[in-house]
Amino acid sequence: MVLVGYVYRWLTTRQIGDETLRLAGWMFTGILVFGGSGVLVILYQRLLGGVFLRSTYSVLGWATGGIVIGLIVGIYDVARRISMREMVEALARAERLSEQLRVYNRVLRHDVRTAANITAGYADLVLESPASQAKSVEVINQQMDRIVRLTDQSRKIANLHRHSGDSDESFDFTDEIERRVAEIETEFPAVEVYLSLPTPPVAVTTPSLTIAFGELLRNAVEHNTNSTPEIEVLLTRDEDELTLRVEDNGPGTPQAEIDVLDAGYETQLEHSDGTGLWLVKWIVDELDGDLTFENDARSTVTIAVPTATV
Incomplete structure (x- = not known):
């Protein structure tokens, strides 16, 4: 009963998904190995001329022991596989975050700075040559729109994993x-x-x-x-x-x-x-x-x- 309670709690707290079949496979293997061993022991005793009382109950007892051992081994195996899968997912996530950081760095150091420099240059041109004011203001507006778009995209990237x-x-x-x-x-x-x-x-x-x-x-x-x-x-x-x-x-x-x-x-x-x-x-x-x-x-x-x- 203690084992059943532990297994139930373990199943409800871990998302094992497709690993359920693997756990069932370990239980079935335990039944076959221990139940088969019980049958062989009984047959061997009978060949020696011995009398084995309630052989059916004995085989069931061996099979039950197989279930217990299969559960223990299966839980260990499934937990190990889940941990490995979570570690791989964590590494992949870390790689994506590192990739995002590099792109952030480039956007801040290159794209935004370039747009700001162009804007400053055309702003000076407006002061020096009023005749080119219309064209300069158009370019300034384009670069401001680019900066706004870059910062908006950066905000979306920042929220991507937060709401993944x-x-x-x-x-x-x-x-x-x-x-x-x-x-x-x-x-x-x-x-x-x-x-x-x-x-x-x-x-x-x-x-x-x-x-x-x-x-x-x-x-x-x-x-x-x-x-x-x-x-x-x-x-x-x-x-x-x-x-x-x-x-x-x-x-x-x-x-x-x-x-x-x-x-x-x-x-x-x-x-x-x-x-x-x-x-x-x-x-x-x-x-x-x-x-x-x-x-x-x-x-x-x-x-x-x-x-x-x-």
């Missing part, structure tokens, strides 16, 4: 996509966005996926040099995977940026533009998904995540 668990409450992801598209079309009237969304709507529990889509959509708009920007958004879902594809008629993502994201680190000579794609990458990594880029006739970015994680 998301919530158990589901929401309509297709509705969020339509809302983000409406915001972009209001901000950039020249942009044409074509949606291909499934019916019925897709429900998810990961708000971070909406952030990733918003970054991809804005990236497709702001880096599109076509006079008539066109963006196509395709969302599909099956039993195993949720796929989100953002396709546009722009120049595509530079291979240098893709290489930096694949490498997982930045240098002073090789770094991505801003933090938007890093934010998307980290969200996809948190969801155990894949982020792919295609630069053929059109530029395509695809997010594919297991449905179990969203």
Whole structure:
């Protein structure tokens, strides 16, 4: 009874998931080994001419002992595997945090400083040459918008791990996509966005996926040099995977940026533009998904995540 109480408490306090079958396997192995040993002992005694009273009860006793030993060994084995898995996850999380710190460092030292220097330079130009005031103010506004966008992306990155668990409450992801598209079309009237969304709507529990889509959509708009920007958004879902594809008629993502994201680190000579794609990458990594880029006739970015994680 003490063992049963301990096992019950252990099962309710540890999330063993698929390891339940492994624990059951150890119990079954204990029954076979000890129960079989009991049968062999009885057969051996009978071969020697001995009489073994209540042999059935004896075999059951041996099998019960096997269950006890199997539980003890199984709990140790499962606990060890869970600890190893948690350690691997902790190491992966530490690597992502280190990666984020390096990107933070680059944003603060390079991107923000560069934007501030450009702003200061054009501010001086306004004072020295009033004739160029209109152009200078336009550039200053662009750099201020860039700084605001960088700090907003940095805030989202800072909150990414804080809210990595998301919530158990589901929401309509297709509705969020339509809302983000409406915001972009209001901000950039020249942009044409074509949606291909499934019916019925897709429900998810990961708000971070909406952030990733918003970054991809804005990236497709702001880096599109076509006079008539066109963006196509395709969302599909099956039993195993949720796929989100953002396709546009722009120049595509530079291979240098893709290489930096694949490498997982930045240098002073090789770094991505801003933090938007890093934010998307980290969200996809948190969801155990894949982020792919295609630069053929059109530029395509695809997010594919297991449905179990969203």
